[in-house]
Amino acid sequence: MADRQVAQLGPGAACCGWNHCGRRLAAGAVDGSVSVYDSQPSPSSKWQAHECAIVNVVWLPPEYGDAIACVCADGTLSLWEEVAEDDQLPTWRKCKVFEGGNSHILNVQFGLLLSSLKMVTAYSDGQVKVYELLDSLELDKWQLQAEFQNITDPVSRNGKPECVSASIAWSPRRGEGQQASFVIGFNSDSPHFNSCKGDHCGLSLQKELEPLLDEALFLRFGSLRKLTSAGFRLLSLVHRRIREIEYML
Numbered sequence: 001m002a003d004r005q006v007a008q009l010g011p012g013a014a015c016c017g018w019n020h021c022g023r024r025l026a027a028g029a030v031d032g033s034v035s036v037y038d039s040q041p042s043p044s045s046k047w048q049a050h051e052c053a054i055v056n057v058v059w060l061p062p063e064y065g066d067a068i069a070c071v072c073a074d075g076t077l078s079l080w081e082e083v084a085e086d087d088q089l090p091t092w093r094k095c096k097v098f099e100g101g102n103s104h105i106l107n108v109q110f111g112l113l114l115s116s117l118k119m120v121t122a123y124s125d126g127q128v129k130v131y132e133l134l135d136s137l138e139l140d141k142w143q144l145q146a147e148f149q150n151i152t153d154p155v156s157r158n159g160k161p162e163c164v165s166a167s168i169a170w171s172p173r174r175g176e177g178q179q180a181s182f183v184i185g186f187n188s189d190s191p192h193f194n195s196c197k198g199d200h201c202g203l204s205l206q207k208e209l210e211p212l213l214d215e216a217l218f219l220r221f222g223s224l225r226k227l228t229s230a231g232f233r234l235l236s237l238v239h240r241r242i243r244e245i246e247y248m249l
Contacts, residue, residue, distance in 0.1 A: 010035065010043075019059040019066070026068050030056025034070060034080070034092075039208075047092050049078055049167030051188035060110050062138075064117060067095070067139055077121065079139050095139035103127065106163060111170035113180040122184055155183075163188040 009016065009027050017029040025037040032050035034057065035043035049070045056071040076160065077098040084090040098105065098174040103125040111118045117133040126149055134141040163186040171181045 015056050017057045017059055018070075024059075024066070026057045028057045028070060030054075032072070034068070036068075036082075036092075044084070045090065045092060049080065049094075052077065055201055058110065061112060061117065062065060063112070064133075064139065069108050069110075069119075069192045071105055073110055075100035075124070077108055079104045081139055096142065100124070106166040109168040109170055109182065111180055111182055116159075120168050120170075120182055120184065122168060122186065124163045126163055126186055126188065128184060129199060131245070132144075135235055171193050187237065 010029065012029040012031055014029050014030050016025055016213070018025055018067075023039060027031045028049070029035070030053040031050055032054060033046060034049045038043040038044040041095050050072040051074075052069050053073040054056070055073050058069045058071075060067040060069065060079075068080055070078045072078070074170050076225075079096040080092045081095055083093050098121065099175060099219065100123060103123040105121055106124055107122045113122070117136070119131040119133070120185040121129045121131070121141075123129070127147060128149075130145045130148045134143055137249045165187045166184065168184045170184060198231060199215055
């Protein structure tokens with residue numbers, strides 16, 4: 001079977017992401033532009049989203065229209081939605097900008113919980129923030145629901161880390177009765193905030209978190225956070241110990 005070209009990304013493309021049905025591709029570039037491709041090699045839309053490089057693009061769940069989140073190298077996060085008026089070609093409108101403040105936003109992911117949209121953001125100082133969309137028709141109306149440090153005990157002893165990357169993954173929903181959950185890992189400049197690289201560590205948590213992540217993700221990152229409908233539960237691996245702290249909504 002001959003290979004078929006899906007899209008021709010332009011020079012400077014730095015990141016890309018498929019929408020949930022796999023028919024649209026968004027690509028961010030080092031010049032701060034974003035391009036969206038629809039089953040054609042050339043982009044159907046292109047606009048300037050930031051002045052700095054785009055480091056990650058994430059589509060929102062399809063229930064909230066065609067919308068994407070862009071994480072920028074300057075630590076900001078912007079939300080964009082596609083709008084069409086009358087017979088004009090669709091354009092992308094900026095809905096919201098989240099500033100990182102003294103730290104940078106490293107990553108973002110979205111999940112559905114009890115018919116509401118949650119947004120999880122990870123910051124370069126190890127902080128995690130969870131937002132909830134207040135109006136499904138207005139992507140600029142978000143409420144901060146919770147914020148917490150990725151790992152609590154080592155912070156008091158070693159100070160705050162400087163994290164260079166973060167990974168967030170929501171657990172796939174397999175039924176209405178299943179609780180929504182996510183895992184998050186940071187890669188920092190301090191070994192106190194990273195996992196030890198041993199098989200024993202992987203096995204000690206694998207049974208409890210098997211539905212949420214695979215062993216490779218666990219061995220790379222040192223802390224995991226699980227979100228359930230009852231609240232936030234911190235599962236931190238520190239020197240092969242599991243410490244548990246509850247964060248109730």
